[in-house]
Amino acid sequence: MAKTNERGITPQSEDFSAWYNELVLRAELADRGPVRGTMVIRPYGYRIWELLSGELDRLIKATGHENAYFPLFIPESHLRREAEHVEGFSPELAIVTHAGGEDLEEPLVVRPTSETVIGEMYARWIDSYRDLPVKINQWANVVRWELRPRLFLRTTEFLWQEGHTAHATEEEAVAEMMVAADFYQAVAEGFAAMPVLVGDKTPSERFAGAVRTVSLEAMMRDGRALQAATSHYLGTNFARAFGIEYTGIDGVRALCHTSSWGMSTRMIGGVIMTHGDDRGLVLPPRIAPHQVVVVPIGREGELGPVMAAAEALAAELTRTGVRVHVDTRTHVSAGFKFNEWELRGVPVRIELGPRDLAAGSAVVVDRLTGTKTPLPMAEVSATMPARLDAFQTALFDRARDFREAHSATADTLDELAEATATGFAWAFLCGDPACEKTIQERTGATPRCVPRDGAAETGRCVACGGPASYGRRLVFGRAY
RNA sequence: CGGGGAGUAGCGCAGCUUGGUUAGCGCGCCUGCUUUGGGAGCAGGAGGUCGCGGGUUCGAAUCCCGCCUCCCCGACCA
Numbered sequence: 419m420a421k422t423n424e425r426g427i428t429p430q431s432e433d434f435s436a437w438y439n440e441l442v443l444r445a446e447l448a449d450r451g452p453v454r455g456t457m458v459i460r461p462y463g464y465r466i467w468e469l470l471s472g473e474l475d476r477l478i479k480a481t482g483h484e485n486a487y488f489p490l491f492i493p494e495s496h497l498r499r500e501a502e503h504v505e506g507f508s509p510e511l512a513i514v515t516h517a518g519g520e521d522l523e524e525p526l527v528v529r530p531t532s533e534t535v536i537g538e539m540y541a542r543w544i545d546s547y548r549d550l551p552v553k554i555n556q557w558a559n560v561v562r563w564e565l566r567p568r569l570f571l572r573t574t575e576f577l578w579q580e581g582h583t584a585h586a587t588e589e590e591a592v593a594e595m596m597v598a599a600d601f602y603q604a605v606a607e608g609f610a611a612m613p614v615l616v617g618d619k620t621p622s623e624r625f626a627g628a629v630r631t632v633s634l635e636a637m638m639r640d641g642r643a644l645q646a647a648t649s650h651y652l653g654t655n656f657a658r659a660f661g662i663e664y665t666g667i668d669g670v671r672a673l674c675h676t677s678s679w680g681m682s683t684r685m686i687g688g689v690i691m692t693h694g695d696d697r698g699l700v701l702p703p704r705i706a707p708h709q710v711v712v713v714p715i716g717r718e719g720e721l722g723p724v725m726a727a728a729e730a731l732a733a734e735l736t737r738t739g740v741r742v743h744v745d746t747r748t749h750v751s752a753g754f755k756f757n758e759w760e761l762r763g764v765p766v767r768i769e770l771g772p773r774d775l776a777a778g779s780a781v782v783v784d785r786l787t788g789t790k791t792p793l794p795m796a797e798v799s800a801t802m803p804a805r806l807d808a809f810q811t812a813l814f815d816r817a818r819d820f821r822e823a824h825s826a827t828a829d830t831l832d833e834l835a836e837a838t839a840t841g842f843a844w845a846f847l848c849g850d851p852a853c854e855k856t857i858q859e860r861t862g863a864t865p866r867c868v869p870r871d872g873a874a875e876t877g878r879c880v881a882c883g884g885p886a887s888y889g890r891r892l893v894f895g896r897a898y
Numbered sequence: 899c900g901g902g903g904a905g906u907a908g909c910g911c912a913g914c915u916u917g918g919u920u921a922g923c924g925c926g927c928c929u930g931c932u933u934u935g936g937g938a939g940c941a942g943g944a945g946g947u948c949g950c951g952g953g954u955u956c957g958a959a960u961c962c963c964g965c966c967u968c969c970c971c972g973a974c975c976a
Contacts, residue, residue, distance in 0.1 A: 426937095436970090439969090450968090565975090647976080716976090748934085750938095755936095756935095756936050771935055
């Protein structure tokens with residue numbers, strides 16, 4: 419365990435996971451629940467989730483999906499209908515065997531995901547090609563029993579959104595999978611300022627029961643990969659298992675092609691590990707609960723006018739659409755507040771004291787650079803939206819530059835091991851799962867995805883030297 | 899599940915080896931006064947089933963046995 423004085427947090431370079439744990443707790447994003455692996459999302463963390471999920475919800479609706487809600491409990495027998503699916507999830511299921519004071523006739527599984535219940539219902543609702551496509555999303559909690567929990571990254575219960583669609587053809591279902599991947603990328607890059615590589619999973623990394631899985635992979639500041647969201651083309655696997663069929667225009671009975679896609683509270687963990695530094699969290703303005711915090715400074719006698727000016731400035735900022743918070747606490751010092759709001763990742767701090775009032779100005783402080791800029795009061799709110807936009811862009815650019823600086827092509831296992839020790843490796847793979855296994859055993863890294871933007875290229879498998887599949891290099895990394 | 903570490907006040911810890919007053923320290927908390935431009939000061943105060951159960955003993959936070967929980971590192975996962 420790394421040492422830390424009671425005021426600071428363990429530096430990233432000393433112990434990244436200690437840094438992460440301390441930060442989540444100290445910034446009051448979340449706390450551990452009484453049951454191992456469970457998490458309480460505190461108001462500050464939940465607000466981030468609201469901002470993130472609000473944007474995603476808007477995009478989901480804008481692409482023609484409707485929200486609904488399906489039950490938490492799934493009859494165990496239903497889950498068993500899709501063989502690969504059960505097999506994939508069985509080690510992490512929570513099962514209720516006793517309820518209402520009696521043993522249940524049939525155990526109930528607490529949903530680890532809802533393909534099965536939703537499939538069951540779709541089978542009931544879909545009769546004709548005229549009923550298609552069905553495009554439904556739900557916001558829900560799911561439970562996957564975790565052996566090694568981490569707040570936000572891997573908790574036994576987590577919040578997410580799961581979209582489930584049914585289509586007449588493979589082309590439509592695959593296109594749907596890509597629509598979802600696109601809006602996930604828009605949220606990750608445009609709001610979380612987290613650059614992602616989007617592409618197919620290899621068969622061994624695919625979702626249990628899927629024909630294709632597309633994931634978004636981001637690099638954390640310790641060089642490891644985080645899967646930020648996934649989107650699946652399920653083929654007719656679930657349609658066959660649950661009887662999701664329609665009669666076509668030609669009168670022929672056919673199986674639907676389905677898709678599913680999800681983004682979870684893990685994204686918050688990604689934000690923390692993409693942007694945070696040794697002083698604490700750094701939040702992208704678009705998902706920051708407070709984009710600006712005003713810290714009034716002054717002795718008791720002179721605090722009145724300062725507070726009044728702070729409130730007036732805040733009102734002005736609110737009018738320009740900025741989320742602003744005035745820290746009116748009088749029992750902690752100004753210096754304490756500076757440190758605390760830096761720890762909690764507020765993009766811009768405004769210091770306002772008697773000296774500023776006299777000069778008709780305020781001091782604007784940037785969380786990323788620490789730069790303090792005295793500005794005439796009138797300019798503070800006028801320039802704030804642009805300042806926040808620039809901050810958002812700077813965060814994204816910094817994260818992308820970091821990823822590029824920690825990525826390398828690898829044509830041998832040694833090169834792959836070296837690159838993935840600190841970041842990503844781009845390498846060829848033949849497609850044999852045995853080679854993936856070899857690579858993981860030798861380097862700890864796994865293929866994260868086949869980046870859809872990767873340049874077309876051919877070569878030899880980094881593990882066996884055989885001819886490469888996929889027509890391009892895959893990204894490898896050590897995964898969270 | 900395997901390996902390592904830890905359970906003592908809200909948080910972080912000392913005390914345990916070598917049993918013995920009323921279990922300490924820092925931070926935080928409460929009250930008052932002074933303070934406030936980078937984690938304020940002084941004074942006073944509150945706060946403890948020493949993880950749980952059993953045992954040894956005149957006497958256990960301390961020694962012995964059993965159990966539970968949490969954290970970290972490895973194999974599966976959004």
